[in-house]
Amino acid sequence: MPVPLNVAWKPRMDDARSLASRWVRKEILELEAYAVPPFDGPVKLDAMENPHGWPPALTDAWLAQLQTVELNRYPDPQASALAPGLRRFFSVPDAARVMLGNGSDELIQLLCLALNRPGATMLMPEPSFSMYGMIARFTGMRCEGVPLRRDDFGLDVPAMLAAIKRLQPALVMLARPNNPTGNRFAPEALEAVLEAAPGLVVVDEAYAPFAGDSVMAWLERWPNLLVMATVSKIGLAGLRLGLLAGPPAWLEQFDKLRLPYNINSLTQASAAFALRHEDELRVRIARVCEDREVLFQALASRGDLDVWPSEANFLLVRLHGRDAARVHSGLRAQGVLVKNLDGSHPALTACLRITVGTSEENRQLLKALDLVLGGDSDQE
Ligand SMILES: Cc1ncc(COP(=O)(O)O)c(C=O)c1O
Structure with missing residues (x-):
């Protein structure tokens, strides 16, 4: 039954507004929702x-595959039909563990939830991916930015190292290539950050497939490194599937925060299918x-x-x-x-x-x- 628009409606909405602003956390009230503008242009x-x-032939084969998915059952919590294809595509080292998220956004959120001890800081170069700061804020984590070099948007290593020393960040987020500047931070700059960081360094490789360069193999060298990837930019944005790879000791902690069945069955089947057609x-x-x-x-x-x-x-x-x-x-x-x-x-x-x-x-x-x-x- 639709709610009748009677005289009681408006005051009730005003009551709801004042109740929400009384009970919702201040940092959420101050936040602006991530805006996705409506657009139906070409x-x-x-x-x-x-x-x-x-191509149509592949779409037909994919649809046939989807018919085998049992929607009455919960998804496979281990995504066992999908994980091997993802590991292969993103060259995850055998010793590393992988955790999947409903997009990388969910993985960033899990990281912040886990690392957000009182006073914990996320450090990031800026400008970078806006969701880092937004997620830090809504999970109650402090977020500090270090400006990129003005001439080439490279990492300002002395400034990063000074900020690391001063802030002792729990988490450093580095997008490589960086959004929105499109450049790839130099390996030596990354090494300097990994060397100095007391906590976790996450290299977000959302755009790495377009750069033909990845630090995934570095997971074998650095105990404080995690590498994040996503299928969103390689043609599967509608599936919402991201991946975090790194030492099991870190990922088994983060996995405790992952909600059960976060990767739905249609996504698992579709991504597994796409990865079987890697070419x-x-x-x-x-x-x-x-x-x-x-x-x-x-x-x-x-x-x-x-x-x-x-x-x-x-x-x-x-x-x-x-x-x-x-x-x-x-x-x-x-x-x-x-x-x-x-x-x-x-x-x-x-x-x-x-x-x-x-x-x-x-x-x-x-x-x-x-x-x-x-x-x-x-x-x-
Ligand atoms: C650097 C970076 N990481 C992650 C994402 C989000 O990826 P996903 O679609 O997997 O949530 C984006 C999206 O624009 C991005 O620019």
Whole structure:
């Protein structure tokens, strides 16, 4: 029965608001929910999704596989049909244990819940993935940022080491390649952080498949290292599946916080199927890398913006003397959605982040940029 909109409704809503603000934790009240803008335009380049779907024959085989899933049963808690494929794809060393999450986001949340002793700090370079800070805040963990170098967005190692010494962080989060800057921190910089950190260092390799470089093998060398990966960027964002790999001693603790059956049966069956067709996934990754270079050249040849080299599946651009919000909404009006980062961090003034789409989507983006910025592009 729908609730009748009678005179008692409004006061009751006001009562609920004041009750919520009395009982909900202050840091939650102050938080803004992670915003995902509604968009039904043709060119969606805002969320680092892989633009390539599967060929019809593969889709048919996948659907046939799904018919065997028993939806009346709980999922396999060990994801035993899936785990070996994931370990192989991400080259997890035999000695490392793996824990799966409902996206890497859930794994970050589990890390924070486990490490959040009173006064515990998460340290991260900034700008980086916004969910690190957000999850730290809503789990009640202190979060401190160390600015990246301004010229090349590299890790400022002396500043990181000073912050580590001062804050003794329980957790250091390093995205490599980094979002939203697209660069890969130097191995020596990583080693310096691992050497100095008293607690855990998590290298988030969400974009590593596009860089062709991973520190997964380092798990055998560093007892304070965990490596995180996800299937979201390689063409399976809809499944929500992330992976944390590292020494069993760490992961058996975090596993206690994982809710039972967090990876649903359809995700397990679909991801296992996709990983049995690893070549298809690799082809899509390679295609994105090729298109990234073409798009980079086209953007770099424009005189009205700067673009940074990227080892991920997106490009960061800074507009020259233009209001990023207006350009963003101008592109949107042309049916192209990108991410406006202006205002999210001082280093990102006038910046947009553009996910690499299909060749056709990238052409449409460049055409829309021409229209909105009124400039020329070599692509057209
Ligand atoms: C660095 C980084 N890590 C993790 C994620 C989230 O991954 P998932 O979709 O597995 O939650 C993102 C998403 O944008 C990201 O940029």
